[in-house]
Amino acid sequence: MTTGSEQDRTLKALQTAIQMEIDGKAYYLKASQQSGNELGKKLLKTLAAEEDIHRQKFEQIYNAIRKENDWPKTDFEADGGRNLRTIFARAAGQGGSNDKAAASELDAVKKAMDMENETYDFYKQQEQAATYDAEREFYQTLSAQEKEHHIVLLDYYEYLKDPAAWFVEKEHHSLDGG
DSSP states (O other): OHHHHHHHHHHHHHHHHHHHHHHHHHHHHHHHHHOOOHHHHHHHHHHHHHHHHHHHHHHHHHHHHHHHHSSSOOOOOOOTTTHHHHHHHHHHHOOOOOSOHHHHHHHHHHHHHHHHHHHHHHHHHHHHHHHHHHHHHHHHHHHHHHHEEEEEEEHHHHHHOOHHHHHHHTTTTHHHHO
């Protein structure tokens, strides 16, 4: 980092990101405990674990910047949502419930989607303000992962709203002979 104000901006952004990930993990763990749906419990616990991985990576970067005054090269790679989609596909493929979810479960998923959107927006802002290529790439990877989280949550929300319609939509290709 070349200037003190640049380093201060970066460290402040990292502190904000760390707190967002801590809050996200806490929310997902609480929501998973309150979920009446096994798929929801598993999906939300997995999201909590991913938020914790993000927090750990941010803490490593924060400490490296404070120590070395430079953005470190990171080995962080997002899986493009494959892990979450696999969990969702397996559980939903086992013929989940035909009952519509309780309003509280739908509200919890809506709030989770909003949180992912806020985090996505924050990481996109940090990406644009980045000084180093490694910093920019890191925020790009994270924003892509947050977007995937939102997409998987949206899919889960649609599933909860109307499982039968969700299955028809997802299996439509087999209904039209395609």
